Amino acid sequence: MASKFSGMFWTWVHSSTGPKTTHFWAPVCNWFFPIQALYDWNRDPAKISKEMQCVLVCYSSLFMRWALRISPQSYILFCMHLFNATLQGRLLIRRLMWESSQQKAIEDKPTN
């Protein structure tokens, strides 16, 4: 049993879509997008780019649909883009709320 598992493992390692090829690492590196959004959980909203966050939310929303429409469907890619859209959307909302509070502070400032 152990040797069958280790045989399958090494067959996969040396396969044409295994971890020694770009076929493996290109989709894996997509996971760094939501990981980056987690790393920037408390990023200063003044330093968040509204345009880039909008684009990343749209990008992940479109690819969520794409992952389910390709054949075979890729649920891992779907989950990755679901996380990414949610987390990048959170950063976008932080930025929009900060801009709104800045605008409010300017309006409330007593004019003298």
Added chain:
Amino acid sequence: MGPIKKLQAFVCAQTFWPQFMVRWFQAEKGPFTIFFYCPLAKCGISVANIYDIIKKPVDTINPVQQSVIAMSGTLFARWCWILKPRQFMLVFANSVMASTGIIQLWRKFQSGQSV
């Protein structure tokens, strides 16, 4: 029939379109399918980055995000190159995306800031 299919049927039913437009509307990867919009989304990341390069100051650059964009663009450009059939448009789009990420990282490095 879903709403997109209904819209596609409505648009294709109009008589003023030339035949080649109707064929494009009904294509497997035409504008009424998701396959048309995904490469555009990838180009959107490059456009947003170019806008940030031109308009935004250096202290707003997110080095972690730009590293991910550069690495993802590079790996996907290589992946699209080795795929059969070779996807030249995606290679180009991903290369541009990686280049904008590298330019942003270079600007950050030149300014000497860390975060």
